[in-house]
Amino acid sequence: MIAYFSSEEALKKLKLFFSLEFDLIRHTIGYCPRIPRYLDKCQFVRHVYEDLKRSRMLRERIQDFGLAQPEKQLNEAWTNLVRHLMSAADVDLFIAAFYRVVKVEQVAAYRSYIQNALRLNDAPSVEVFEDHLPAMERQLAWGKQFVEAGSISADKEREVIKFEIEIREHIARLGNLYGGSSQENVNIETEYPDYAVPAEMELEPRFIWRSAERIYDSVNQSEEHPTHHSYTHFTELPIIDLVANIVYDGKHMPFEYLADFIRQAWDEARHSQMGFSRLRSMGVDPYQVPIPVGHYKAYTSVPLLERIAALTQVGEACSFVPKKQWTKMAIEHNDLLTALEHDYDIVDEKNHVKFGVKWINELIKKNNETRNFKQIVQDAEWKVRTGVNELKKEKGEKWQADLGPRFEGCHVSNSPLNLAPNIIIA
Ligand SMILES: [Fe+2]
Ligand SMILES: [Fe+2]
Known part of the structure; x- marks a missing residue:
């Protein structure tokens, strides 16, 4: 009825x-x-x-x-x-x-x-x-x-x-x-506690190599090559979990905050999958390459504001110039699909940088921050960079005794947090 x-x-x-x-x-x-x-x-x-x-x-x-x-x-x-x-x-x-x-x-x-x-x-x-x-x-x-x-x-x-x-x-x-x-x-008879996001991301056993940082020469021994670029994209895998974590830890933020970062999480899943498919097209098995799980750990151990600042204002904001060069290199290799991998990625990443600016400013107000935007980005970059370096040391990867100067902006500094970092072949 x-x-x-x-x-x-x-x-x-x-x-x-x-x-x-x-x-x-x-x-x-x-x-x-x-x-x-x-x-x-x-x-x-x-x-x-x-x-x-x-x-x-x-x-x-x-x-x-x-x-x-x-x-x-x-x-x-x-x-x-x-x-x-x-x-x-x-x-x-x-x-x-x-x-x-x-x-x-x-x-x-x-x-x-x-x-x-x-x-x-x-x-x-x-x-x-x-x-x-x-x-x-x-x-x-x-x-x-x-x-x-x-x-x-x-x-x-x-x-x-x-x-x-x-x-x-x-x-x-x-x-x-x-x-x-x-x-x-309705009587709430049992109050369930708040879930806490894990300190380390879980990965299926099929991924045999969990590293702190990306290790480029394991993918291709030659000088910079399109496989390195697709590997960099595929290993945005920990960034999916990191952005998921940014949504969850910001669950008391406005609806639009959740909307922006849920969209970003899905974009990162797409970027990683684009890299996954291009690696396979070039004969590299994505399950055999080092997955930099250290990225998730280092980013999630800093407060929400700094997590967003380091990811969007360094990792993403500094990646555009190198990614344009990656696109060019893929075209020179007559690999249109790999060129378009980077081409479309840039469309999304520009939005992520904007999301970052918007919500960093909101969090500055909400947290009554005394530091300005630039200082927050600089501190955030330093903390995450230090964290990744420590994890590299723990895992026996090549680490730096001297981390060098602090981050001063994409045009001045060469941060290893850049999502399109310098490709270093050991
Ligand atoms: Fe991405
Ligand atoms: Fe992104």
Whole structure:
């Protein structure tokens, strides 16, 4: 039986749907560094980006009702459910509960909404869901296959099912998503603690070489060559996790902060995959090359503001001039696809530098910083550079006893943090 509802009831439902969507995008990306398999990691980030686009449309629809910032009226009981999901012991439990329980609940709620809404009167809401349901169905299929046709042992499957039941029962206690229980009549019996992002990223065993820094001569012994450039792109792999971490640790920042850095995380996954494919085209196995996991560790051990400053204002901002030379070299090798790898990368990276400027300035205000922009970038570069150098020493890689002068700007300094650094063949 169809149960028509008023605009007031529609808003109530949309607010709850948004509350869960918003909590999911700002929390679940934090699980990215715990996804060991490269292809799964990239796919997962793509999904979070799709989820962001859906959240943005839903938010715009809620704004039609005169509510400008629905993220300021989150439902705490459902936030607690998301923290419960984030308590998953490992990636197998997390993906199963997220895709086979939580996302299934969302799809069911959106279908019920479409079924019962007045199609003409409430068309803008119906369209939000109808435009995004096909992508959501593909996500459900991916998650289902991850569990059923992946590499989960029988014992692990029992743990998975136990955790799924826990999450399903928790949702039922909240009165289900379409039912839209209001916060007032839900008792939060267990407060789940905040998830903490791991200090080290996880990687599948197939990656045999985890280094502190990129090691160019392991890829190609010759003087600078296009393989080195594609290797540099592919090894933005730790940057995917680093940006995921920037989203999660900035989860109390405005909606646009999350939107910018979720987009950036997906861009980095694309850059890494472009490098992956070009390396293979040149006969280099991406699973055999050194993965500079030290980058993730060194960046994540500095505060959020400095993490963003070092990445966007040094790593990315200084990379444009060398990348233009890389494009030229690829053309000289008659390798159009590799040239276009760098060409399109620059389009994205320019945006990342802008995101950085915008949010560094916001964080300066928020943190009551006494240092100015330039000093923050200089300190950030120094701390991350020192961190990577220490890790190089620990891992027996070539390190520097004297780190040289501090960073003074892309045109003056040659920072090793540059995402298009000087290629040094030992
Ligand atoms: Fe990138
Ligand atoms: Fe970037």
